[in-house]
Amino acid sequence: MATFQRGENLSLEEQEQIMRVINKAEYLDHVEQERIGRLVEKLDNMKKNAIGNGTTQCILCGDEFGLLGASPTYCDDCKKAVCSKCGVDTFNCNKQPLWLCKICAETRELY
Incomplete structure (x- = not known):
């Protein structure tokens, strides 16, 4: 002992x-x-x-998608459509590219 x-x-x-x-x-x-x-x-x-519906409009700014409008890109986390100015192009822990809306990007930063 x-x-x-x-x-x-x-x-x-x-x-x-x-x-x-x-x-x-x-x-x-x-x-x-x-x-x-x-x-x-x-x-x-x-x-x-956030003012858009996430399908025909950007979930954050509400810009309409269409031929004359912005092109939708879908958030890899929430699957909502966002325009290029309301999204974040980043990488996951495996260095694979990710597209996130700013809400999901901020949520990830919190955790």
């Missing part, structure tokens, strides 16, 4: 250094929580302001 022997107490400088590390970690956690809150708010606003 192993025994634990207590060594010297931590010096005041060591204690202060530990407190600085703990305070910095708490600060970074607070900053990250604020960032996530802003992302959630942005995503909620984007969903609330």
Whole structure:
């Protein structure tokens, strides 16, 4: 059976250094929580302001698709139609190309 022997107490400088590390970690956690809150708010606003039907119109901006209008591209996540200005061309974890609407792209960024 192993025994634990207590060594010297931590010096005041060591204690202060530990407190600085703990305070910095708490600060970074607070900053990250604020960032996530802003992302959630942005995503909620984007969903609330989406005006198209996702089939004959861009799900986000409502632009009509057709011969004289924009060409629809379908989001790989939600399968809704989006125009080129409301979509994001990106890659998945396997480096395969993905087309996402901005709502799905922001949702992925949150997770």
